[in-house]
Amino acid sequence: MGKILIVDDTLFMRTLLKNILFSGGHTIVGEAENGEDAIAKYQELKPDLVTMDVVMPKKNGIEALQGIREIDPNAKVVMCTAVGQEQMVKLAVKSGAKGYIVKPFQAPKVLEEVKNVLGA
Amino acid sequence: MSSLPVKIEVQGKWIAAKLALDAEGMKSSDNTLAVQYKSIVDLEAKGSVLSIVIKGQKDPIRIASVAKVLSIVKRQILASCSAYRLSTFFMSPAVRGGVFVKDANWEKGGIAVLVSGIWFFSKDHQICVPMDDVASIEMTKREVQGKNIDVIKIDHIEESDVVTSLVLCPITTLQVLYNFLKESTKGMDMAGNELDPQSAQVAMLVYSGMDTASIENMLNVSQRDVDHIYDVLIKQGLAEVVVTRREVKLTTKGVRYISDATKV
Numbered sequence: 520m521g522k523i524l525i526v527d528d529t530l531f532m533r534t535l536l537k538n539i540l541f542s543g544g545h546t547i548v549g550e551a552e553n554g555e556d557a558i559a560k561y562q563e564l565k566p567d568l569v570t571m572d573v574v575m576p577k578k579n580g581i582e583a584l585q586g587i588r589e590i591d592p593n594a595k596v597v598m599c600t601a602v603g604q605e606q607m608v609k610l611a612v613k614s615g616a617k618g619y620i621v622k623p624f625q626a627p628k629v630l631e632e633v634k635n636v637l638g639a
Numbered sequence: 640m641s642s643l644p645v646k647i648e649v650q651g652k653w654i655a656a657k658l659a660l661d662a663e664g665m666k667s668s669d670n671t672l673a674v675q676y677k678s679i680v681d682l683e684a685k686g687s688v689l690s691i692v693i694k695g696q697k698d699p700i701r702i703a704s705v706a707k708v709l710s711i712v713k714r715q716i717l718a719s720c721s722a723y724r725l726s727t728f729f730m731s732p733a734v735r736g737g738v739f740v741k742d743a744n745w746e747k748g749g750i751a752v753l754v755s756g757i758w759f760f761s762k763d764h765q766i767c768v769p770m771d772d773v774a775s776i777e778m779t780k781r782e783v784q785g786k787n788i789d790v791i792k793i794d795h796i797e798e799s800d801v802v803t804s805l806v807l808c809p810i811t812t813l814q815v816l817y818n819f820l821k822e823s824t825k826g827m828d829m830a831g832n833e834l835d836p837q838s839a840q841v842a843m844l845v846y847s848g849m850d851t852a853s854i855e856n857m858l859n860v861s862q863r864d865v866d867h868i869y870d871v872l873i874k875q876g877l878a879e880v881v882v883t884r885r886e887v888k889l890t891t892k893g894v895r896y897i898s899d900a901t902k903v
Contacts (some may be wrong), residue, residue: 531840534857535847568834607781608739625736626848632738 521567522548523639526557526583527599528575532622536570536599536629543630554578558586563633570620570635573600573607579606588615595636599624603632643708647672648701658702660715671698676719681754683769686715692754694721710882713758713765723752723819725812729759731766731804732797745783752819757793759804768804771878773827776820778813781805791817801846833875841868842877850883 548564551557553576573580597618598611618638646653656667666677681692690699728745748761756769774794782786791806872878
């Protein structure tokens, strides 16, 4: 089980992810609603894993991922995008993302992916 | 010509036989079965049983065997049966439950659209997506070898997982295939404005696996409201009832039992 930071600009998606991850026994250490906030919260909270939305205000998810990787090259970040934004996968993986989830998602698969990334 | 050990269903009984496959058709050693591939219009695979539907015949021919043998039979049938078929690259599954499948690769093979399902077949795999399990078909783009290329994305249900498969072929045939697949599954089409925003949110939460209590908490709505939305989803054919939960309260006898049970 891990300490997780959830980054998404919509409250609904954050609440959904929080419920899924909490039901899997993880601890939600914080939430952020934009890329800048995500980098600041990562530094402050030092989570085991971050779920990161791609399209967000201020800094987008890829920029936030790169910012977090500058602070911690071993950071475990799972990207989370809407259908139709899958083109970003390659860029995200190149930027150091450890996993990739497309909305809408199913709870058991999300938990499996988070477990895999945490164990990697 | 290969000769394969199978069991063939004859008048409700399974008879062991050798099945010979040649370029035109298949024939059993005991002559209970002789089929030309071109006469086959549908194929279904359930566990270790293959159901083969012949044009003009009501009852399917059923063959049972081990997976390796059935794989050879399926491949031969899919490559030659009477179906809409073309050479493609496919990736199945590419996404499962919203999570990218890490070891997914493009496979070179074919796609055959039969009555009951869409089959992808390659040298090593035959994957069937039953028509009834197709959730959506759309044209989209994927990066393949550094280029953005048009592909067909098929979302389908596999057990309880929502799975995405991708099909890639030249744009001319891709458009024809897309039209054909859309036509084959048009009974599932919806306008997209059938649900109000809150009902759509509930549908999304059900998709994600949330139970009723979680949905009530997340949206801050009453059980009665959620029940009403469930009714809407059921009426639209978007959901079905899987569990009816009962709420009970203890009778006086029940309260007495609990009181007695907790006495030191």
